[in-house]
Amino acid sequence: MKNISTDGLRTFVMVVEIGGFAKAGDLLGLSQPAVSLQIKRLEDVLGYKLFKKQGQRQVLNQYGELLLPMAKQMMQHNDAILQQFTSENIAGKVRLGIPSEFAARILPSIIGDFVALYPEVSLEVKSRLSKHLLSASRQDQFDLVLALNERLNSDKFPIFMQDELVWVGDLSLAHNEVVTLVTAPEGCIYRRRATDALKSAGIKYRIVYSNADLTGLIAALKEGLGITVLAKSTVPSELNYQVQTKHLPALGNIGISLVKSSGESDHAVDKLAEFIALRLGYS
Numbered sequence: 001m002k003n004i005s006t007d008g009l010r011t012f013v014m015v016v017e018i019g020g021f022a023k024a025g026d027l028l029g030l031s032q033p034a035v036s037l038q039i040k041r042l043e044d045v046l047g048y049k050l051f052k053k054q055g056q057r058q059v060l061n062q063y064g065e066l067l068l069p070m071a072k073q074m075m076q077h078n079d080a081i082l083q084q085f086t087s088e089n090i091a092g093k094v095r096l097g098i099p100s101e102f103a104a105r106i107l108p109s110i111i112g113d114f115v116a117l118y119p120e121v122s123l124e125v126k127s128r129l130s131k132h133l134l135s136a137s138r139q140d141q142f143d144l145v146l147a148l149n150e151r152l153n154s155d156k157f158p159i160f161m162q163d164e165l166v167w168v169g170d171l172s173l174a175h176n177e178v179v180t181l182v183t184a185p186e187g188c189i190y191r192r193r194a195t196d197a198l199k200s201a202g203i204k205y206r207i208v209y210s211n212a213d214l215t216g217l218i219a220a221l222k223e224g225l226g227i228t229v230l231a232k233s234t235v236p237s238e239l240n241y242q243v244q245t246k247h248l249p250a251l252g253n254i255g256i257s258l259v260k261s262s263g264e265s266d267h268a269v270d271k272l273a274e275f276i277a278l279r280l281g282y283s
Contacts, residue, residue, distance in 0.1 A: 091120035159255035180226035
């Protein structure tokens with residue numbers, strides 16, 4: 001029987017989620033050749049290549065796409081077993097800052113699993129606009145920040161994954177002479193991307209409702225007040241969405257940054273950052 005190396009699977013997941021062999025190596029403490037060797041050994045065991053060349057980048061092929069969710073599941077089981085039977089005791093308090101749509105849609109299951117594995121860690125989660133989360137004046141308020149980032153090549157706030165922006169709600173409203181929007185307040189990336197795209201396409205619009213909380217926006221969408229823009233992975237299952245339509249332009253991608261505070265690194269913060277990086281996009 002062949003055995004799959006959990007180190008190889010963890011490296012594979014990191015390469016995909018962090019967005020490159022070099023970045024994954026930095027996080028795992030490995031050189032780029034060592035990362036490439038682990039991926040090669042994993043491919044040899046499976047008997048299939050997992051990546052294909054797309055321009056200057058290595059992206060998943062059909063076999064890599066098939067493996068990714070199974071690899072994440074195995075990492076979860078691996079971490080749960082180790083936590084159960086080892087003496088590792090992680091304790092402390094982590095102040096996590098996230099946008100409201102991530103807090104409502106993606107983070108609950110991830111945070112729930114993390115707390116179950118590390119019950120001695122206390123989490124304090126606050127929701128803010130990404131603009132505020134990445135503000136230099138507010139960074140000392142958080143130990144770890146998950147935020148949207150339009151600068152896809154940012155050195156200060158590296159992107160560890162990207163998501164597609166989509167139009168959400170009753171998209172038949174886009175047929176009207178003036179498109180009505182429900183959005184977060186001024187300063188929201190989604191709001192700016194929506195209005196910029198409509199302006200560029202020569203489409204008239206009007207913002208009829210603003211609310212910083214995703215729950216309020218969802219209520220407005222269900223009442224048919226207008227449409228909005230969200231990252232695809234955060235769209236509630238009960239709402240319709242489209243990348244673009246005959247009447248609505250494409251919105252492009254958005255980066256997602258996972259940023260630790262510049263202070264002294266804490267084991268609980270490092271563990272939560274690794275946990276979110278591995279799990280985001282699966283839950």
